[in-house]
Amino acid sequence: RKAWAEPYRIKMVEPLRMLSREEREQKLSEAGYNTFLLRSEDVYIDLLTDSGTNAMSDYQWAGMMLGDEAYAGSRNFYYLEANMQKYYGYKYLVPTHQGRGAEHLISRILIKPGDFIPGNMYFTTTRQHQELAGGTFVDVIIDEAHDPASTHPFKGNVDLDKLESLIKKVGAEKVPYVSLAATVNMAGGQPVSMENVRAVRELTARYGIRVILDATRAVENAFFIKEREPGYQHKTIAEILKEFCSYTDGCTMSGKKDLLVNIGGFLAVNDEEIFQQARNLVVVYEGLHTYGGLAGRDLEAMARGMEEAVQEDYIRHRVLQVRYLGEKLQQHGVPIVVPIGGHAVFLDAKRFLPHIPQDRFPAQTLAAAIYADSGVRSMERGIVSAGRDPKTGDHRYPKLELVRLTIPRRVYTNAHMDVVAESVAAVYQEREKLSGLRMVYEPTYLRFFQARFEPL
Numbered sequence: 001r002k003a004w005a006e007p008y009r010i011k012m013v014e015p016l017r018m019l020s021r022e023e024r025e026q027k028l029s030e031a032g033y034n035t036f037l038l039r040s041e042d043v044y045i046d047l048l049t050d051s052g053t054n055a056m057s058d059y060q061w062a063g064m065m066l067g068d069e070a071y072a073g074s075r076n077f078y079y080l081e082a083n084m085q086k087y088y089g090y091k092y093l094v095p096t097h098q099g100r101g102a103e104h105l106i107s108r109i110l111i112k113p114g115d116f117i118p119g120n121m122y123f124t125t126t127r128q129h130q131e132l133a134g135g136t137f138v139d140v141i142i143d144e145a146h147d148p149a150s151t152h153p154f155k156g157n158v159d160l161d162k163l164e165s166l167i168k169k170v171g172a173e174k175v176p177y178v179s180l181a182a183t184v185n186m187a188g189g190q191p192v193s194m195e196n197v198r199a200v201r202e203l204t205a206r207y208g209i210r211v212i213l214d215a216t217r218a219v220e221n222a223f224f225i226k227e228r229e230p231g232y233q234h235k236t237i238a239e240i241l242k243e244f245c246s247y248t249d250g251c252t253m254s255g256k257k258d259l260l261v262n263i264g265g266f267l268a269v270n271d272e273e274i275f276q277q278a279r280n281l282v283v284v285y286e287g288l289h290t291y292g293g294l295a296g297r298d299l300e301a302m303a304r305g306m307e308e309a310v311q312e313d314y315i316r317h318r319v320l321q322v323r324y325l326g327e328k329l330q331q332h333g334v335p336i337v338v339p340i341g342g343h344a345v346f347l348d349a350k351r352f353l354p355h356i357p358q359d360r361f362p363a364q365t366l367a368a369a370i371y372a373d374s375g376v377r378s379m380e381r382g383i384v385s386a387g388r389d390p391k392t393g394d395h396r397y398p399k400l401e402l403v404r405l406t407i408p409r410r411v412y413t414n415a416h417m418d419v420v421a422e423s424v425a426a427v428y429q430e431r432e433k434l435s436g437l438r439m440v441y442e443p444t445y446l447r448f449f450q451a452r453f454e455p456l
């Protein structure tokens with residue numbers, strides 16, 4: 001049979017509201033043409049992010065009633081710790097309020113000023129914390145990752161030659177760890193193969209260099225390994241996930257994605273010394289080492305979300321829903337990043353709007369146009385997100401100028417995907433009418449969150 005449906009039924013709904021075109025144009029102007037500055041109530045289908053926007057299950061909601069809100073030694077912490085050990089395989093857990101809380105801790109602990117941190121393409125908060133700790137991020141992802149049209153099945157892979165030449169150039173003592181993301185958000189939700197993470201482990205072990213995984217979407221990564229990598233078709237998602245993590249020394253986790261919670265994250269490590277430092281530092285920045293800035297109920301919901309995330313029918317539906325939207329857009333001839341990623345469809349704004357130069361912010365322009373057309377909210381992932389080069393002060397000019405249509409887990413049906421595809425196709429038909437933006441307000445840090453623009 002071909003037909004497939006959501007592996008769940010809906011028990012609660014939030015009514016959606018659609019504004020008129022005129023109202024949307026007004027809201028967009030008030031938001032400075034930045035989708036981050038729109039109000040949720042003015043958004044029809046919210047594809048800004050899959051972070052914290054996912055629907056919890058009744059099993060997770062029931063867990064919220066079982067929050068042990070003791071200040072120290074909460075029951076929920078030990079359940080989360082046991083599940084982390086079971087599914088990710090690391091020894092020690094340090095809970096944090098969300099992913100960047102863990103990124104902050106590990107960056108401060110492992111990075112010395114003047115260090116270099118190689119990684120498979122940057123991520124905004126990850127790189128920010130590496131730079132704040134005095135490090136310099138160096139991109140060692142394979143070249144294909146920067147080509148939106150390349151169909152390489154594992155575009156998230158590390159280029160081992162780039163990695164080794166960096167180590168030789170700066171010296172192993174200046175490389176505190178490899179920052180490995182799986183999947184790679186900014187490349188289009190692209191996976192890393194098991195063969196590659198194993199090779200990264202072998203190479204770094206020769207130099208005594210750690211590998212710290214960003215495990216935020218590692219379950220989606222496991223799905224692509226099962227689907228695409230020889231020898232893994234008959235392994236369970238849980239087995240693939242655990243093997244993948246076994247080649248790394250620890251992970252940072254934003255539970256707001258794969259783990260199906262609205263808030264939550266953690267740092268997990270195998271090294272007892274790093275653990276001692278992290279559990280000492282966490283009490284300064286997040287909260288006691290058994291809650292890390294989260295309520296007991298949040299720890300419980302994250303532990304239960306972990307069990308659900310690795311269920312085969314759930315993760316298959318999740319990734320295939322994203323693919324469904326991507327393939328619909330391809331049928332309309334809309335240029336997107338291929339292969340279609342695990343958490344989002346990424347529009348290639350350079351090919352979508354070839355008449356708009358990058359410093360007139362084509363992706364920002366496109367995200368605004370899609371909202372004006374239909375109330376669908378998306379996110380700019382191009383020159384604005386890339387920010388300025390700390391050395392030159394000029395914009396960084398990334399090869400990838402993208403708009404991310406990010407699908408929250410268990411929230412929308414394929415009928416919503418049809419509406420999104422129709423809107424993007426309509427904007428594509430009228431693309432010649434778009435003429436770019438100019439930035440009128442630029443914040444110092446992670447400018448894309450709060451920058452404001454005016455039409456040219």
Ligand SMILES: CC1=C(O)/C(=C\N=C(/Cc2ccc(O)c(F)c2)C(=O)O)C(COP(=O)(O)O)=CN1
Binds near residue numbers: 099254256
């Ligand atoms: C692979 C990875 C992430 O995707 C991630 C977050 N992601 C978000 C939220 C976001 C973050 C930074 C932005 O420039 C952005 F515009 C959106 C997102 O939408 O994709 C974090 C950080 O985890 P925290 O958000 O729990 O602290 C670490 N690693």
